[in-house]
Amino acid sequence: MSLLLLSLNRRTWIVYGSAFLLFVFLAPNLSEFYLFVPQLRSARFFNKHPDVQPSREKIESFLAAWPGQYIAPFGYRPDGFGTYHSPRIEFGRFEDLIDVSTPHSVDEKVIEMQKNPERALILPYHADEYCRTNERAESHFLEVLLLFPHIGRIVHSDYAREPICRYMDDHYRMLVEPRPETFWYGIWVPNSTAQR
Secondary structure: OHHHHHHOOHHHHHHHHHHHHHHHHHHHHHHHHHOOHHHHHHHHHHHHOOOOOOOHHHHHHHHOOOOOOEEOOOOOOOOOOOOOOOOOEEOOOOOOOOOOOOHHHHHHHHHHHHHOOOOEEEEEOOHHHHHOOOHHHHHHHHHHHHOOOOOOOOOOOOOOOHHHHHHHHHHEEEEEOOOHHHOOEEEEEEOOOOOO
């Protein structure tokens, strides 16, 4: 009823219509852009310093450390910006850990590794941190996404993604240690393979 009454006054309708567009469409979408700031900074850096970006030859020589196929459960971005695509790398149903926060999606990540036990893993430096939830970062993420302060407190301190790291710890061993020369990615091979 109030909108009907407001629609009779042209000036008020313009103000309310503009506020609706701002708070329902523009502001939430702009908050999404904030989440991509690290990628935008990386793109800007590589535009200014193209010689720093890893060459395809360097990436391929890193991948040559293992003769078989790979799984990249946490993604593979050697330049820190875009996903590197290769027919040898399987990313699984979920890109990186996007949408991997429920028991079902975590189980799917583990099943992807179980179904391909002969594949090695490409993991980033300190991969175990991907399995733990950073409460402060999650709270900040919600504040940006919802444009409202997050005042909730943590009720459950368990980590939903922990089964992924537990499976990797039990079934894989490190072959190539993450370091600057490998773009801070390492290679973990199945425990069933012969020691080199």
